[in-house]
Amino acid sequence: MSPSAAKAKLSHAPMILVVDDLEVNRKIRCAVLKNAGYRIQEARDGAEALQVAAKSLPDLVLSDILMPVMDGFELCRAWKSDARLQSVPFVFYSATYTEPKDQEFALRLGADAFLRKGADNGEFLTEIARLLDAPTHHPDSEVRDEGVFYREHSERVVRKLEDKLSELERANKDIRDREEQLQAAKRQLEQRVAERTAELVATNKELESFAYTVSHDLRAPLRLINALSHDMLESFDEKTQPQLAENAASIQRAASRMNRLIDELLQLSRVTRRVLKRERIDLSRMAHEVVEELLLSTPKRKVKVDIEEGLTTIADKELLHIVLSNLFDNALKYTRLEPHARITLRQRNEHGQTVFTLSDNGVGFDQRDSNKLFKPFQRLHPQEQFDGAGIGLATVARIIHRHGGGVWAEGEAGKGSTFLFSIPEA
Ligand SMILES: Nc1ncnc2c1ncn2[C@@H]1O[C@H](COP(=O)(O)OP(=O)(O)OP(=O)(O)O)[C@@H](O)[C@H]1O
Numbered sequence: 001m002s003p004s005a006a007k008a009k010l011s012h013a014p015m016i017l018v019v020d021d022l023e024v025n026r027k028i029r030c031a032v033l034k035n036a037g038y039r040i041q042e043a044r045d046g047a048e049a050l051q052v053a054a055k056s057l058p059d060l061v062l063s064d065i066l067m068p069v070m071d072g073f074e075l076c077r078a079w080k081s082d083a084r085l086q087s088v089p090f091v092f093y094s095a096t097y098t099e100p101k102d103q104e105f106a107l108r109l110g111a112d113a114f115l116r117k118g119a120d121n122g123e124f125l126t127e128i129a130r131l132l133d134a135p136t137h138h139p140d141s142e143v144r145d146e147g148v149f150y151r152e153h154s155e156r157v158v159r160k161l162e163d164k165l166s167e168l169e170r171a172n173k174d175i176r177d178r179e180e181q182l183q184a185a186k187r188q189l190e191q192r193v194a195e196r197t198a199e200l201v202a203t204n205k206e207l208e209s210f211a212y213t214v215s216h217d218l219r220a221p222l223r224l225i226n227a228l229s230h231d232m233l234e235s236f237d238e239k240t241q242p243q244l245a246e247n248a249a250s251i252q253r254a255a256s257r258m259n260r261l262i263d264e265l266l267q268l269s270r271v272t273r274r275v276l277k278r279e280r281i282d283l284s285r286m287a288h289e290v291v292e293e294l295l296l297s298t299p300k301r302k303v304k305v306d307i308e309e310g311l312t313t314i315a316d317k318e319l320l321h322i323v324l325s326n327l328f329d330n331a332l333k334y335t336r337l338e339p340h341a342r343i344t345l346r347q348r349n350e351h352g353q354t355v356f357t358l359s360d361n362g363v364g365f366d367q368r369d370s371n372k373l374f375k376p377f378q379r380l381h382p383q384e385q386f387d388g389a390g391i392g393l394a395t396v397a398r399i400i401h402r403h404g405g406g407v408w409a410e411g412e413a414g415k416g417s418t419f420l421f422s423i424p425e426a
């Protein structure tokens with residue numbers, strides 16, 4: 001703190017009138033000055049400053065230039081022509097009027113100093129303290145003649161407005177240039193997205209028909225393998241030729257697994273081609289039917305299945321049946337080792353949207369792998385432990401996406417899983 005600022009903290013601190021139309025500028029200035037120990041008065045323009053000064057005379061006035069109603073130049077002129085005020089130091093404080101001519105005009109009006117905004121606070125305070133200790137004492141305005149004042153004043157203001165205008169024009173042009181660049185980039189991006197989409201659609205179609213043909217073509221040789229291995233199994237004697245009989249049985253198991261794979265692949269490609277027939281579906285009822293069908297093949301399993309009643313959605317019936325079959329099939333499969341298996345279908349509301357949740361307390365999975373689940377042939381558990389082709393959830397995802405919905409999974413290894421899906425009704 002400067003010595004005179006420290007002095008200012010004593011009993012009779014000098015009073016400074018801060019004039020600025022922008023509240024934020026005023027507050028910052030006031031804070032700096034208050035901190036240095038001065039007392040403060042505030043005004044939003046020249047006219048208000050004169051009113052404040054008429055009530056209580058400040059020891060110094062610090063004024064901005066560009067202000068509505070009465071600007072700094074006009075205030076200075078009025079200040080210096082008022083006998084009561086003219087000995088009070090008048091300091092301009094401006095960021096906009098920075099040309100030498102502005103400064104010169106200000107000093108000729110009788111201002112004691114012209115400080116630039118943005119200068120260091122230390123220098124600013126030293127200058128204020130200096131002016132308070134030893135005012136320059138300009139007795140009166142040199143620009144006495146009203147005509148001269150208004151000519152020079154309007155020159156300064158017009159000049160400033162011209163500067164501001166060209167500044168605005170530059171900024172405007174800048175914005176227009178950037179907008180054009182943005183538009184060009186957007187057009188380019190749209191073009192690239194369109195090209196990539198067309199490429200992807202073509203590749204997808206090719207892949208679909210490839211999968212379809214291959215699956216179909218594989219059926220015939222597979223039937224032959226199946227039939228021959230069946231014959232072999234019949235003709236080998238399990239007692240005398242145990243190895244051959246076992247080999248034939250293995251061939252049969254492999255063939256039937258391959259048959260299932262083909263079925264699922266065909267189903268996956270059918271799902272994409274089918275035209276959707278949307279209708280209101282009683283999801284709870286469909287879920288009960290699906291579970292009953294699935295449990296027919298494992299009548300001995302003890303599972304507690306809890307399905308919330310009254311669930312409905314709008315979807316393609318056949319495809320939704322495939323979704324539920326796959327999800328319940330998984331839930332039953334992956335709770336196989338759990339003595340008290342429990343499967344629950346519920347509905348909840350998330351951000352105004354209905355989300356169906358299918359939870360089980362089976363083997364679960366590592367949440368970090370959740371993004372793999374819905375890709376074809378991705379399996380998280382070994383084939384020896386849980387049989388499967390790895391197509392079920394890919395089919396589920398494809399169906400839900402075709403309905404414009406979403407599907408995701410939450411799980412923890414050893415603690416069960418929850419599969420969630422939502423289908424927009426609109
Ligand atoms: N309820 C579940 N609990 C734990 N893991 C699951 C569950 N459902 C699916 N998974 C994991 O996700 C993988 C992919 O499931 P998906 O249904 O696609 O294939 P799959 O069940 O192995 O074979 P399939 O094609 O015969 O259904 C599974 O192999 C399994 O690792």
Ligand SMILES: [Mg+2]
Binds near residue numbers: 392
């Ligand atoms: Mg499955």
